[in-house]
Amino acid sequence: MKDYIGLDVSMKETAVSIRRNGERVWRGKCVSDPAVIAQLVRKRAPAVDRIVFETGPLSVWFYHALRAEDLPAICIDARHAKSALDMAPNKTDANDADGLAHLAEIGFFREVRVKGFESMLVRTLIAARNRLVRITVDLSNHIRGFMKTFGLLIPAGKGSTFEGHVRRLLSDQPKLSEILLPMLDAWCATRLQAARLARQIAAEARQNDGCRILMSIPGVGAITATSFVAAIESPDNFQKSRSVGAWVGLTTRRYQSGEVDYKGHISRRGDHHLRGLLYEAASVIL
The missing domain is CATH 1.10.287 (Helix Hairpins)
Incomplete structure (x- = not known):
């Protein structure tokens, strides 16, 4: 049987919940250190299939450290997880870890690409x-x-x-x-x-x-170019070039229900700093 783990990460302690075959089999806390968590996982969940935690200040460190331990770490969108975690009657770290473990088990989450x-x-x-x-x-x-x-x-x-x-x-x-x-x-x-x-x-x-290619565009300097390259990392991260605009939050939002269907302002999702730099570059071009 496969094990599914939810981690609610905070600065000092991390709440851990382990599920197996549709039931919680262990719950507890440990120090917020990927090495300690890796030891706990190997002891409590040797057949782990997914380790899920939300985006946050420590998520980059946790993701790469757990992956280096050959563990199936998955970082998910905190906004997406919030809707599911809000269903719990009480807001606690333990309940959040339970909710994340449940999401890991059923596969209902949106994985986030963690930057290098x-x-x-x-x-x-x-x-x-x-x-x-x-x-x-x-x-x-x-x-x-x-x-x-x-x-x-x-x-x-x-x-x-x-x-x-x-x-x-x-x-x-x-x-x-x-x-x-x-x-x-x-x-x-x-x-x-x-x-x-x-x-x-x-x-x-x-x-x-x-x-250097980006800086050949009018209005794009070193800061805008390096910000864009660091955010995208590799073109292979996107199936279509048009997806980049939506990822940065530059595409309009749509609301459709019944006969009502209209587009609103841009979504403003993603990297707000990069979005601002692209606005400045576009203003120069115009």
Whole structure:
């Protein structure tokens, strides 16, 4: 008989439920570590056929670690699983694990393609650079706002121009300088690190054939190209090229019931960052 396992993963502990022949045969918890879970599976469910868990912060690590242990790990869409898990009268980790094990047994789930670590490294690089850029924008806006209180209006300008205006206006404001110059120094340091990561992204793009082809399109730069390549990974992941638009959430939603049939706005599913970059590129082309 085959065993089916549901894992409700959290940061510290993972709830585990094992089903066999339509019945739950074991339920418990263990540390959220794939190595520990692999030992538990071999002990409690030697004939395991599916190990199901939802998408989440630890899903990439769990998936690849369990696959490396030669275990049939399957990551499923959390939105799809939610509809089934909400049927339980009480929301607990144990009940969620039971529900996931039941989904694994009957095969009623939507498997998610888990990205490789190489793609995740590129996505992490892009996300880190974007975060630093947002921090520089927030710091510059705060500096402008604080200085307005004292009648010091900073003229329009970015980068070194902005820094020069701030230092000039604070030159005869010793008390205010003690407060705002540390913020300005933090702004300068963050800006330098953001530029450093941007150079890494550009270097990654130059070394990738797919990125170089994409960057030949007007409006597509290194960030958009690397984001797209890291998200798609391989063209073989899609049966048709038209499926990519739906996967990114750029196709319209449809509602049909009886005689009612209409299309709404785009679904906005998938990678919202990549979708925003593609919007910007399309705006440049138009």
